[in-house]
Amino acid sequence: MDTTEGTTTDDLTPQEARERLARAEEARERRSGDRHVHGLATAGFGLLMGAYLTLSRLGQGTGWETPLLAAYAGFLVLLTLWQTRATRSWPRRARAVCYSGLAGSVVLFMAGIMTFNYREHQRELAGLAAGEDPVLLVLAGVLAALPMVLAGIVVRRGPRA
Amino acid sequence: MSADGATRPVHARHRLDEVIHAPVRFSIVATLAAVDEAEFALVRDEVEVSDSVLSKQVSTLEQAGYVRVRKGYVGKRPRTWLSLTRPGRAAYDAHLAALREIAGA
Numbered sequence: 001m002d003t004t005e006g007t008t009t010d011d012l013t014p015q016e017a018r019e020r021l022a023r024a025e026e027a028r029e030r031r032s033g034d035r036h037v038h039g040l041a042t043a044g045f046g047l048l049m050g051a052y053l054t055l056s057r058l059g060q061g062t063g064w065e066t067p068l069l070a071a072y073a074g075f076l077v078l079l080t081l082w083q084t085r086a087t088r089s090w091p092r093r094a095r096a097v098c099y100s101g102l103a104g105s106v107v108l109f110m111a112g113i114m115t116f117n118y119r120e121h122q123r124e125l126a127g128l129a130a131g132e133d134p135v136l137l138v139l140a141g142v143l144a145a146l147p148m149v150l151a152g153i154v155v156r157r158g159p160r161a
Numbered sequence: 162m163s164a165d166g167a168t169r170p171v172h173a174r175h176r177l178d179e180v181i182h183a184p185v186r187f188s189i190v191a192t193l194a195a196v197d198e199a200e201f202a203l204v205r206d207e208v209e210v211s212d213s214v215l216s217k218q219v220s221t222l223e224q225a226g227y228v229r230v231r232k233g234y235v236g237k238r239p240r241t242w243l244s245l246t247r248p249g250r251a252a253y254d255a256h257l258a259a260l261r262e263i264a265g266a
Contacts, residue, residue, distance in 0.1 A: 012182075030207065088200040
């Protein structure tokens with residue numbers, strides 16, 4: 001490639017201008033691989049959070065809490081390592097979309113935990129021993145995962161031309 | 162301004178950015194325009210230049226206020242990330258607009 005700075009703005013022909021515009025368009029389209037990885041990783045983080053919210057409640061009092069937390073942390077680390085090493089760029093606006101999805105999932109995750117804690121406390125006050133409805137736990141997990149899964153899809157798809 | 166006092170439209174080539182216009186710098190900026198941030202090595206591979214040539218051109222773009230350089234680590238390995246600044250993105254958009262005008266002329 002020519003690395004000189006020889007061309008001036010005065011000697012640019014329409015054909016050269018078209019070639020440069022084509023080069024700019026090519027550069028924009030080459031980042032689809034990184035979009036794929038960031039999209040999958042974002043959706044994966046969301047699914048992990050949702051699954052952990054559901055399973056940690058289902059496993060309450062069974063002795064599975066600690067192994068589950070370790071597995072959750074381990075998968076988070078593995079996913080982060082894969083995302084960091086498999087990509088060399090953040091495509092345009094992908095990071096903002098990922099962080100928006102993360103914020104949404106964290107808010108719903110925390111809301112889910114607070115709601116289940118409140119309901120558990122109410123059941124204890126009423127002298128009820130029954131655990132949380134599994135359908136509600138699954139629904140909460142799906143809701144918590146949703147923002148990041150959607151963000152992952154948006155990142156994967158990229159900006160519309 | 163012409164001799165009769167009327168204002169003539171400025172030709173698009175006068176709106177081309179001198180800093181971005183150089184071929185290698187144009188390729189660097191075009192690559193960075195498609196991303197929020199990219200590794201130095203990625204830009205080097207895309208633009209097909211050596212590390213030293215890229216460093217020199219990035220310095221010129223950095224001095225113009227068009228490119229931001231961030232250094233960090235991935236694991237224990239040092240990494241350098243490049244990104245366009247807001248003025249850099251605006252200058253590139255204006256440059257592309259001028260190119261489109263010239264291409265359509």
